[in-house]
Amino acid sequence: IPYNTARNKSIEQKRYATLLVMSTNNNKMCSPKSSKASSISSNWFYFIAILPIPLLLILYSQLLRSTIAPPPSDHGTGSMFDIIATRYDFINRALALNLDMGWRHRLVAEVVGSNGELFTKSQEDVKLLDLATGTADVAILLGKAAAKYSSSSSATTINSAVLGLDPSQNMLNVGKTKVQESDLDNIVTLELGDARKLNALQDDTIDVATMSFGIRNVPEKEQALCEINRVLKKGRVDGSPQLAIMEFSEPGDDSGVMGSMARAFIRHVIPSMGALLSGAPREYMHLQKSIQEFPSPPEFVKLIEGVKCPIRSTDDGEVQIFGRFRVKEVVNLNFGSVQIYLATPYLNKYVTE
Secondary structure (H helix, E strand, O other), rough: OOHHHHHHHOOOHHHHHHHHHHHHHHHHHHHHHHHHHHHHHHHEEEEEEOOHHHHHHHHHHHEEEEEEEEOOOOOOOOOHHHHHHHHHHHHHHHHHHOOOOHHHHHHHHHHHHOOHHHHHHHOOOEEEEEEEOOHHHHHHHHHHHHHHOOOOOOOOOOOOEEEEOOHHHHHHHHHHHHHHHHOOOOOOEEOOOOOEOOOOOOOOOOOOEEEOHHHHHHOOOOHHHHHHHHHEOOOOOOOOOOEEEEEEOOOOOHHHHHHHHHHHHHHHHHHHHHHHEEEEEEHHHHHHHHHOOOOOHHHHHHHHHHHEEEEEOOOOEEEEEEEEEEEEEEEEEEEHHHEEEEEEEEEEEOOOO
């Protein structure tokens, strides 16, 4: 009996060991599949959880349109931006998914040159004008480029200056703080100003002019372009762009899936998110409306190149020479929802047939 008991006990131990090994092997074989299934389930959970968010934003944007009177086309004045100035940068970063500073860096690189040629090849002072400067993001980037490259110029002394103009005093106040924090007070100056009336600037005194997300808020675009043409120097030998305008547009129907998503984002997410974050729904309805009504890239190129700005007249008052622009390139960004228009001014003599 003791022998059988010991034998049975030994057999049970062997069976337990075998089952333990089989269980371990099964766990090893099933673990990756189980983990993968769990991961898929988790991904679906997150997708289903966030799915209502864009739908709610679309519904909210529709509610805004039905309950708030649409702003007029000339609503984008200085007083409008005075209302949202203190939260403007934060909302900009949120609505642009933090991509907007990358666009501004690209704008500055286009006019300054990849190696700062605007400064390094100049034999005289370089003057830059940033219109609709807002909180001075582009003016600061231009100032940093001037500080970096002016010291390495081939000329003995180059004094670069950046002038930022904007019709909103509150936006400028935010910008001035940022300029001081960047230690650029000796290069960047911010003043109240309107792109349509650059009366304080003399003819042919500005090397480069920039304008970011501001031209669509100017009702008289041709007048602003003519003022810019008047103050820009003419006849640069290198032919590099002297005017850079960055602006939104709605991607066309042929822009593909990502373009369609960008168009939906502009139409629904921008006004609803802007309203929620700023507490100023009418102002962000204007933002969406102004983008929707802005000319398509080909139409805006036609507008830029179509301006004829009177420069010189004969004694009898007949205009003989006009200032005009030649668009050298249009840089498309963000799936066709952002463009940088690069142009050069030139003089055109009036010829009668």
